Amino acid sequence: MPRVSIIMTSYNKPKFVGKAIEGVLNQTFTDFELLLMDDNSNEETQEVIRPYLIDKRIKYYQSNIQEISERVKKVRYAVLINEAIVKSKGEFISYATDDNIYRPTRIEKMIRYLEEHPNSNIVYSASKTSHIDKYENVLKEVIRPAKQVQWLASCVIDHCSIMHRKAILQDVYDKWGSYWDENPEFYRVGDARFFWRLNHFWPFHPLNEELDDNYITETSIHHQLFAQEKNKFVEQLPPQRTCTELREYLRTYQRGGME
Ligand code: TYD
Numbered sequence: 056m057p058r059v060s061i062i063m064t065s066y067n068k069p070k071f072v073g074k075a076i077e078g079v080l081n082q083t084f085t086d087f088e089l090l091l092m093d094d095n096s097n098e099e100t101q102e103v104i105r106p107y108l109i110d111k112r113i114k115y116y117q118s119n120i121q122e123i124s125e126r127v128k129k130v131r132y133a134v135l136i137n138e139a140i141v142k143s144k145g146e147f148i149s150y151a152t153d154d155n156i157y158r159p160t161r162i163e164k165m166i167r168y169l170e171e172h173p174n175s176n177i178v179y180s181a182s183k184t185s186h187i188d189k190y191e192n193v194l195k196e197v198i199r200p201a202k203q204v205q206w207l208a209s210c211v212i213d214h215c216s217i218m219h220r221k222a223i224l225q226d227v228y229d230k231w232g233s234y235w236d237e238n239p240e241f242y243r244v245g246d247a248r249f250f251w252r253l254n255h256f257w258p259f260h261p262l263n264e265e266l267d268d269n270y271i272t273e274t275s276i277h278h279q280l281f282a283q284e285k286n287k288f289v290e291q292l293p294p295q296r297t298c299t300e301l302r303e304y305l306r307t308y309q310r311g312g313m314e
Pocket residue numbers: 063064065066093094126131132135151152153154243271274275276277278
């Protein structure tokens with residue numbers, strides 16, 4: 056039984072997905088399974104992925120989604136992650152995307168943290184986000200620190216910067232009927248929405264070291280949403296819910312809870 060399940064979602068990032076997979080395979084902690092959830096990427100991307108599949112720790116799944124109209128019905132990465140959670144065998148869960156590169160000691164350090172802090176259920180690390188253009192020139196870099204116990208994780212902690220005990224997911228499922236929220240109004244902030252759910256119960260504990268590198272590329276959902284010319288994918292998405300809304304709700308929720 057692998058100690059940790061790493062869930063990576065992938066869709067059409069041929070330039071990055073190989074580096075993302077290598078970031079996982081190069082971990083100093085080796086007892087993991089990598090659930091590689093591909094959302095029916097183009098052939099170019101699948102060609103990059105294929106050679107890595109000889110590593111038995113990788114479990115590869117591919118969806119059969121075809122049309123854009125199907126992609127906008129649900130938050131696709133949430134759907135894939137929910138499927139992966141059901142298949143996962145690890146005591147701990149860690150999330151990855153096809154445009155994020157884990158630094159080599161990430162898993163080792165996060166597992167050690169959770170072992171040494173049996174009352175903490177979720178750990179997060181600092182991370183570096185780079186916005187890059189199509190030539191891979193870095194346009195902007197932002198470091199997200201991990202300094203405080205965080206009860207407002209939405210939009211201040213990244214998708215790929217956390218690890219949690221798998222056992223806690225039952226409470227999330229019991230309250231909302233799913234793990235990650237598949238409602239397409241949360242396409243832009245799907246991780247923030249999941250963290251919002253977690254923060255109803257538990258805070259995120261800091262491990263203040265940069266343990267992953269995140270890339271915002273020209274094909275990122277985030278980038279597409281803010282582009283001048285809206286493409287078909289963005290045109291068909293429903294209006295997107297916001298970080299502000301999630302954070303405001305949590306502030307009130309906690310005040311209510313503490314009174
Ligand atoms: P990404 O484009 O990286 O968006 P962001 O701006 O939020 O970084 O997409 C996030 C993840 O979602 C990524 O791993 C790819 C996955 N994804 C799918 O699985 N299916 C899809 O149809 C889309 C658009 C994305």
